[in-house]
Amino acid sequence: MITITITRTGGFAGISRQWTLQMEATEWRELVSAAAPPPPSAPDGSADRFVYRIRGGRRSLTIPDSHLDGPWRELVDRARSAGEP
């Protein structure tokens, strides 16, 4: 098992939130290799949007809120429902 750390920064409030979840290392490797890497920056002209940083092992991805979908979306939702205080 490895620990996946998800950090959400930005947004109108500028308040960072962090969630973690445990995952089988093989599942994480499959996710990273199967999912297309999302564009790292938000669309031009936008403001106050969330940015997600997802870290597991030595891999780290930055995903703008506007492109958080598919397996990454599922991952964030899983971490949030498991990790809400």
Add this chain to the structure above:
Amino acid sequence: MALASSEDWTSVLLMRCSIVPPYLLARIAASADDRAMPVVARAARRALVESMPVRLARNAAPEAFRGRDFGTERRDLRAATRSPQRTISDAESTETLPGHVVRREGAAPVGDAAADEAYDGLGATFALYDEVFDRDSIDDRGLPLDATVHYGEEYDNAFWDGTRMVFGDGDGEIFRRFTVSIDVIGHELTHGVTQFTAGLLYQGQSGALNESMSDVFGAMVAQHQLGQSVEQATWLIGAGLFTDRVEGVALRSMKAPGTAYDDDILGKDPQPAHMDEYVDTPDDDGGVHINSGIPNRAFQLAATAIGGTSWTGAGPVWWAALRSATLRPDADFAAFAGETVAAATTAFGQGSLKREAVVDAWRTVGIEPAHPLPEPAE
């Protein structure tokens, strides 16, 4: 010369000249009770700001244009035909934009708090830009105001997506719906205005300035709507957004950055009040929502020192700086500070106390205005 673009000349020519001296208008605007004399107070506020660009440009106006008033009718016609073109849509807790339309311009309230608050807040923001800064919507060409409410599930945010304003409902435990605070609505619409004027890059210091413009004009929307003087104003951004469970009064304090909340879950308000505490971080586009506390406080200090109301005192100075032809999209705090000093010099005079108030405000937060200052008047 900060105010010599062709756009500014157009607005100068379209501007009505006021026969009441500005200092008197300021006193009327500040002292007229809005409940007892709403028309007087409103007219004075409007005339005061209308008179300001004329004063800013008068010394530099070509001789041929001096004393002529041929722009009056055109300006009245232009202003009289202005109205916001609001369309409020409902995303029904999805993250699909725009959602379905629930209220169009002129339609009656629909009975949904978020939709009606967005409609009213956009109206109040349009009114500030129209009445005070003579701007016709986001692009000064009557761009329709589109907003979406009920975005996402328990969505703790409001944002500008480049074309529309989007408001979440909050999670109900920490955040309430983001339309409850009118300055949040003014904040989001101002992101559009900044996009169409200075185009401040959303990264580092220029990004924090972009954020600060949204807080500054968002605060002015709230103060203008309530008729508050600089002393009466709370200078809070997002008051009412937190639920009762959170230890905090608002998301940000322009008067005392870093003091808006201190909560077990959220931590402490991270905004610095001085350049010495500037936060270097890769998160949040380089801390744009954190370091905005520094220029926010400079505005609050300048507005308070100049006195009266924010939208008649310091507001027009910041507005002139935002639209200055020499303000670059990658401007840092010192460059923007210089633009405000240049605008204050033109508006109030080189040796005036109000210009000194602007310089002092920036120095108090640790910023030395960088713009080459205009030659002293002879």
